[in-house]
Amino acid sequence: MTTPKEPVVIVGGGQSGLAAARATLSAGLRPVVLEAGAEPVGSWPDYYDSLTLFSPARYSSLPGMAFEGADPDRYPARDDVVAYLRRYSASIDAEIRTGTRVTAVHPRPGGGYLVHTDSGDNITAAGVVAASGSFGNPHLPVPPGRDTYAGEVRHVAHYRRPEPYAGKRVLVVGAGNSAVQVAYELAPHARVILATRSPIQFMPQRIRGRDLHHWLHVTGADLLPRAVLNRLIRHAAVLDTGVYRDAIASGLLVRREMFTAFTVRGVIWADGTDEPVDAVIFATGYRPHLDYLTPLGTLVDGMPRHVGGVSTTHQGLVHLGLEFQRSFSSNTLRGVGRDAAHVVAALAAHRSGRSRRWLQPMKRLPVRP
Structure with a gap:
């Protein structure tokens, strides 16, 4: 049985984990963020040097803090994002443990989880947010020879x-x-x-003098679920x-x-x-980095079983930062905050005994963020 003092453990301190921490605090829960890296900025420092966001600064922020700078239409560079996440993590009144890699999550009799780390710590948790991203699990094909x-x-x-x-x-x-x-x-x-x-398919970065993300925002296309996007974009x-x-x-x-x-x-x-x-x-993509969930039996070929980020196998387990988790923008800076609010609401409902409705497939998303 869980107790009110037990934390929600958030695995990963990148953009998804930080958004989850903020949402968890807003829901009246206590987050503990476990980040394997040296600081809570996720994998951003390890991307190639010239990387820039494909969305302008005005559409690339997490809840509660906009990108600094005079030009909101600029495309932030990799190091700009790292600096932004440093500021964001410092603004959150949550326990963040860096240099702490989660090795396994086990269910506890009567409810909750036991989270094991590579430092030998065993943390009892009322819930778990799997927000470890995919950069640590790049997909590398093996052609003949x-x-x-x-x-x-x-x-x-x-x-x-x-x-x-x-x-x-x-x-x-x-x-x-x-x-x-x-x-x-x-x-x-x-x-x-x-x-x-x-053949490579191209999409214009700017339409009628405005960045594509302006149109995704005003039309609500950023919120379209994967099933709809699959029909629109082949x-x-x-x-x-x-x-x-x-x-x-x-x-x-x-x-x-x-x-x-x-x-x-x-x-x-x-x-x-x-x-x-x-x-x-x-440049063949990534796969979710979720080996630590293996003891729960919730993975199928490395992929979690979930609806909108809420586990369909374990109450109190949610996911964040998965590609197309709920929409086109789910695993981006501009979209992960919405998903964080959704899955943390499910955690809060679980704590209060109202979790059943969160396991139902999402019927409709609002047309605007």
Whole structure:
């Protein structure tokens, strides 16, 4: 049986964990944030140096604190986000333990959880928010022959800057924003090929003089659930002001159909030709980093069973920061706060014995945030 003094343990101190901490305090619960890194800024310091947000500052903040700066229409850089999260974490009156990695979560007889950490601590918790993100679990495909390839293979999670690739033949795999942005950045330094399974789809960054996110906001499209988005958008699209499309049209970036196998010196293309390459960078996404929930039996192929972030297998367990958790913007700075309010309300309802309705599928979202 849980007691009123037991905390809600939030696993992860990045944007999702911090949004959860704020929402937990607002709900009258006591959060304890456990962050594996050295400070509560999540994975942002580890992204590539040139990364910028695809949404303007005015649409990229967590609840209760806007981005500082004179120009709300600027696109914050990686280090701007890190500085923002530092300020945000300092503004929250919550216990935040850094350098603390959660290794396992076990159910307790009678309710609640026992959270184990790599420092040997065992924390009793009334509820758990799994907000550990996915950066620690990059998806790296294994095409035939990869083990024999003598060149460099890495995920974009471990790419930082273009200079080490100067003069090299580099293959970037992927058709999303990160793949195209990194390939474009590499092009002045290296011979770059983009390998994709289908032609790259582009979406204009600006429409009628306004950033796309302005229109997502005023139309409520940011809140559309995944089922609706899947009907509207058939393929992932790269946000573009025109520079990426022009780079491909001009030959600065060469796009080819995905290769079929590695060789010792390079790759074999779909038409059977082989080509030597010095390095392959996979920009192939991430998977939720939730191994610590394995003892609960709530994962299927590494993915949690949930409705809108509320576990369908364990009361008092919620998730935050999952891609398309409730909407298009769920795992973004601009959207995670809404999801945090939703799942923390479910935790509060669980504490008060009113949790059943939170396990029902979401019927409708409001048209505006």
